[in-house]
Amino acid sequence: MSYSQPIDKTSPHATIVSENMMNEIKKLANDFIRDLEERKKRTARTVEHYDLYLQRFLKWLDQNNVTDFNQIDFKVIASYRAWLENFKDPIRKTLLNKSTANYYLIAVRGLMEFATRKGFKGLRAIDVKLSKISKENLKYLKKDELVLLLEAPNEVNQDTLITLRDKAVLEMLFCTGLKVSSLANATRDQIDKSKNKFIFINLGKQKRELIFSNQASEALQKYLSKRKDKNQFLFISHDNAISGRKAPKGLSARSIERTIERYAKHANLKKRVTPQIIRNTYLVNKLLQGDDIEKLKNELGFSSINTLKEGLHCSVASPLLQCSRSSTDRTPAF
Numbered sequence: 001m002s003y004s005q006p007i008d009k010t011s012p013h014a015t016i017v018s019e020n021m022m023n024e025i026k027k028l029a030n031d032f033i034r035d036l037e038e039r040k041k042r043t044a045r046t047v048e049h050y051d052l053y054l055q056r057f058l059k060w061l062d063q064n065n066v067t068d069f070n071q072i073d074f075k076v077i078a079s080y081r082a083w084l085e086n087f088k089d090p091i092r093k094t095l096l097n098k099s100t101a102n103y104y105l106i107a108v109r110g111l112m113e114f115a116t117r118k119g120f121k122g123l124r125a126i127d128v129k130l131s132k133i134s135k136e137n138l139k140y141l142k143k144d145e146l147v148l149l150l151e152a153p154n155e156v157n158q159d160t161l162i163t164l165r166d167k168a169v170l171e172m173l174f175c176t177g178l179k180v181s182s183l184a185n186a187t188r189d190q191i192d193k194s195k196n197k198f199i200f201i202n203l204g205k206q207k208r209e210l211i212f213s214n215q216a217s218e219a220l221q222k223y224l225s226k227r228k229d230k231n232q233f234l235f236i237s238h239d240n241a242i243s244g245r246k247a248p249k250g251l252s253a254r255s256i257e258r259t260i261e262r263y264a265k266h267a268n269l270k271k272r273v274t275p276q277i278i279r280n281t282y283l284v285n286k287l288l289q290g291d292d293i294e295k296l297k298n299e300l301g302f303s304s305i306n307t308l309k310e311g312l313h314c315s316v317a318s319p320l321l322q323c324s325r326s327s328t329d330r331t332p333a334f
Helices: 014-038 044-063 074-085 098-117 143-155 160-176 180-184 214-226 253-266 275-288 293-300 305-315 318-322
Strands: 197-201 207-211
Touching: 014 044, 014 098, 044 074, 044 098, 044 253, 074 098, 143 160, 143 253, 160 180, 160 214, 160 253, 160 275, 180 253, 253 275, 275 293
Parallel strands: none
Antiparallel strands: 197 207
16 A cells, blocks of 8 residues: 555656665764764663664555655654554564564654654654553562562572672662663762762753662662672673673673572562563652652652652551651661
């Protein structure tokens, strides 16, 4: 099915024109991916996902004879959304859920916004509508689940240095609410040991300080004092095979995600634990301690104030809202 004026296929130039137009869209998509990586400093995994989503979009455009950027209109996006609703994940062999389908559309939104910035005339990012999803309760760890997760590294028979590192990683994630990418890129000079502070640059390019707990400070000091290297990354790989060949690298965001999954499994938690669930746990705890939700949003990039309020209201029993803890006490207020 074509959304453009039909090309005169009897013309010897028809195929060349079509290919050149499609190549222009592909170049725009490639420039957008490069912009995500170089200017916006998105994580490697985020860039990889955007690239995957856009490659499938480009393939769909090609299969439907949409060869010119200006042809991408409401009708095209509506047809693409309908295609997504019937698209089966090639690995899981199941239909995409609405949340995943929205990720594909968000990537298209990003491409439209980038195109507008580059002077292209056509559909705006705001015109790419996402599917409505019913609101779910905010997912977070209950007190007993959190305790099991934080103690899990000590229960595994492994190298002491890895145990100390992973314990510190989990404590820091819970006590700061940082995104995994921020912790993966953290360096030693971002830590103020005397005041239990972590110094970082937030999404608004502003310098921020986060106070972390005494437990997190103790775990971090035990780990760093055990290390004999001079690597400036706060958390590094201790894979003997790798470190034997070259200087240890900082842990990747994906490595930290796998660390969380590993200890959640070891702790026999009945739910899938992701970095976002740990951030949610931090959020719930801080809100129950009386922290200002606007401050949390601005400092740590929590997306929507209303969503956070509704999620907290749906997820946490009201008597717990009266709990209060010191900012240096990691004990959950729930």
